[in-house]
Amino acid sequence: MLLSDQEKQDIRRTWRLVEQAALMETATELFYQNLFETHPEYRSQFPEDMSGQVRKLAKTLDFAVKTLNWDSGDWKEGEMDAQSDLFLILTAMGRRHKKVYTVGNDQYGPVGASLLHALDLGLGQVFTPEVKAAWTKLYMLIAGTMQLGAIMLTPEDRKQGVRQ
Amino acid sequence: VNSPLNGPPNRPNRVVEPIFQADAAQTDLPTALQLMSGLSRNRFLVQALDAGEQLLGEIEVKGGMVLRAQVGGLQGREAVFALLHLRPQTLSASHVQDGDLGEPLGSLERLLMEGAVVIDELARPNEEPPAPLADLPELDAVETASAVPPQSVAQAPASADARSGRAPSSGWLPLALGAGLLLLISLIFRKRG
Numbered sequence: 001m002l003l004s005d006q007e008k009q010d011i012r013r014t015w016r017l018v019e020q021a022a023l024m025e026t027a028t029e030l031f032y033q034n035l036f037e038t039h040p041e042y043r044s045q046f047p048e049d050m051s052g053q054v055r056k057l058a059k060t061l062d063f064a065v066k067t068l069n070w071d072s073g074d075w076k077e078g079e080m081d082a083q084s085d086l087f088l089i090l091t092a093m094g095r096r097h098k099k100v101y102t103v104g105n106d107q108y109g110p111v112g113a114s115l116l117h118a119l120d121l122g123l124g125q126v127f128t129p130e131v132k133a134a135w136t137k138l139y140m141l142i143a144g145t146m147q148l149g150a151i152m153l154t155p156e157d158r159k160q161g162v163r164q
Numbered sequence: 165v166n167s168p169l170n171g172p173p174n175r176p177n178r179v180v181e182p183i184f185q186a187d188a189a190q191t192d193l194p195t196a197l198q199l200m201s202g203l204s205r206n207r208f209l210v211q212a213l214d215a216g217e218q219l220l221g222e223i224e225v226k227g228g229m230v231l232r233a234q235v236g237g238l239q240g241r242e243a244v245f246a247l248l249h250l251r252p253q254t255l256s257a258s259h260v261q262d263g264d265l266g267e268p269l270g271s272l273e274r275l276l277m278e279g280a281v282v283i284d285e286l287a288r289p290n291e292e293p294p295a296p297l298a299d300l301p302e303l304d305a306v307e308t309a310s311a312v313p314p315q316s317v318a319q320a321p322a323s324a325d326a327r328s329g330r331a332p333s334s335g336w337l338p339l340a341l342g343a344g345l346l347l348l349i350s351l352i353f354r355k356r357g
Contacts, residue, residue, distance in 0.1 A: 001198045002228055002273045067219065070205055075227030076265060078205035087204040088259075145199045148191055152184035 001141060005071040007134035014123055014131055015065040023122045024062065028054040031118035039110050045101055060093075064142060087145055094149025105150075108143040115139060179261040180209060188212070188252045193223075195278050196255055201225045201272050209353040212252035221247045224260060230271040230275050241278075242268050249286065266346040 003011070018024055024123040032050055034044050047051055070078055082088045097103040119135055120127045153162060172253035186196070193212060200208045212220040221235030223244060233243035233252070269275065 002202045003197075063351050068203070070227065071300055072228055072271070073231045075205060075268075076225065079261070080204075080206060082259070087200050087206070087346065090203065098309045115241065141199060145197060145203060148186065148196065148199060152186040153191045156181045156185055 001137065001144070002140070003052070003068070003134065003137055006130075007137060008071060010066055010131045010134040011068065011138055013121070015062070016127055018119075018122060019053050019062075019125060021122075024058045024115075025054055027118045027122040028057045028119050031057065031114050034117045035111060035114040038114065039107075039162030042107065042110075061139070062124075063089075064138070066116075068138075073163075090142055090145040091149030091152065097146060098150035105147055108147065112136070112139045114145060174262065175262060177261075177263060181259045181261075183208075183257050183259050185254055185256045185295055186257050191255065193247060193252070193255060196257065197223065197272055198223055198276070200230045200257070207231070207262065207265075209258045209260045211256045211258075211308055212247060212250050213254040213256055216252040217254065218252050220252050225272055226265070228266075228272055231266060231268050232286045233269065240306060241275065241314050244269065245279045245282045248276070276286075 018027055029050075032054065064086060067084075072155070089149075116132060116135060116139070120132070174356060177353065202208075207224060207226040209222060209224045211222040214220055221233070221238075221243060223233040224231040230244060233240065233247060235243045235246040238246050
């Protein structure tokens with residue numbers, strides 16, 4: 001499941017293209033359009049005005065890609081605080097999505113499919129099978145971490161006697 | 165969970181901050197390690213706990229590398245393989261700050277693959293092991309050492325925990341099982357050599 005250096009490079013390169021072509025918000029709009037077409041039952045979980053949601057998703061993806069700016073040889077460096085750690089941020093998002101937005105594990109698959117669909121439309125020929133595989137793996141890491149966040153107990157939960 | 169084992173290293177500047185616990189029935193150790201290591205370069209300690217929250221084993225990862233692992237008397241790569249074979253009740257993860265990285269045991273991805281091979285061989289002990297994979301030469305170089313005699317395993321009674329496939333809740337049985345695992349892993353490596 002770990003991303004290879006080549007896959008990270010593919011993700012960073014194609015995300016730069018999305019940025020350069022000012023496609024970031026268009027891609028996220030395409031994403032939500034596809035998601036609500038294929039799964040209209042999810043629409044009620046989102047606000048009426050989707051502009052804020054589109055910006056949030058674009059920002060999250062942008063942060064995820066830019067945080068993965070390291071290759072396997074850089075493992076010794078890069079200690080960061082919890083507020084900047086992608087793993088910890090995603091587990092917190094996963095908890096919030098489960099508790100506040102009641103997002104279930106079964107929803108991560110359709111969301112991933114819509115994300116890949118939007119990237120495919122936005123990137124065209126650049127979205128090769130290798131690039132698609134890299135983005136798929138990144139999405140699996142993101143979704144897996146959010147799902148882990150949804151089931152985990154934090155030290156605060158344990159203090160308050162919350163059980164799994 | 166404080167480690168009653170030989171580690172983790174007791175250094176004054178080492179800070180271990182718990183971040184979460186998760187029911188091991190809802191996730192598993194390789195998945196948790198890959199998610200942490202795949203998305204972060206911070207250093208994480210993951211401990212496998214039994215139903216009584218006793219420590220079965222632990223592993224530290226950073227940025228895709230395994231820094232250390234321990235199960236009972238096992239340390240190093242063998243401990244990684246033994247950890248993958250355990251069935252803990254709970255996984256407990258902490259963020260670790262420790263300037264001393266030491267020499268890593270290897271990449272997480274590679275050790276998980278090697279561990280899968282070892283576990284596969286453990287599952288069919290009566291068959292001849294397959295020829296060593298050409299791209300895994302260092303497996304043959306793993307040193308094996310056990311302070312626990314093999315009869316400890318033979319004398320271990322079958323508990324309800326063991327029959328149910330869950331992690332045992334008493335303190336000595338994990339050590340006996342660890343010793344058994346060590347013995348089996350040693351036999352595999354000897355056959356390969």
